[in-house]
Amino acid sequence: MGEPIVLEPIGIIRSPFHSTDEAPHLGSEAGIEGELVVDPRYRDAMFGLEAGRKVLILYWLHLADRGRLQVHPRGDRTRPLRGVFSTRSPHRPNPIGADLVEVLEIRGTTIRVKGLDALDGTLLLDIKKEV
């Protein structure tokens, strides 16, 4: 399959959640606020980001079980198992999280956002214009 696919974190996510017990299942619904702390070497890549816009962020779900192919949605054992590709479970072969967040404020290379799911300390992989 060619070269191995290796990712490089572009920064870190600061959120109010320090464990999966505290984190909401869909922060985007709860309007959770936090910060994207971008590595200063990627400062030029931030040009054009503006408060008030939505962006899609990708991040690394380092606690995920990459071998799990089915889950109970939202961890609710009363709900029947589903394949992870039909859910937003963190457990999946390539555990990349995707959230659509609103940019609230940009200061230097720190971006305050609303709509986070991620735990504090999560490695940030990408920021993109809304899908």
Next chain:
Amino acid sequence: MGEPIVLEPIGIIRSPFHSTDEAPHLGSEAGIEGELVVDPRYRDAMFGLEAGRKVLILYWLHLADRGRLQVHPRGDRTRPLRGVFSTRSPHRPNPIGADLVEVLEIRGTTIRVKGLDALDGTLLLDIKKEV
């Protein structure tokens, strides 16, 4: 920063486009149809996917320039440079493409979809419930 982040393709994308010259800048706008050919070992992860639903797909942009931090949007040199994090350019530090596609039909581990941007032969990384 801990362990290196290494991804494993879960399948391959079949699309009508064989070069970046042919590909649309936003296939999702053009309603381009193609197939997600999932590796059979991930069959159980597909349980619950249904025709008519939208899913977010992630894939590897193997032709990207990972060192480019600014681009002319949609490759149009008359438009001013922007930081890649405020665009959907394939060129970015972690070149992961994200498209919201509609599931048209599922046959075995092949999923026919509408709204693709990707080139034929692109490595598929993830399928998720719509953001």
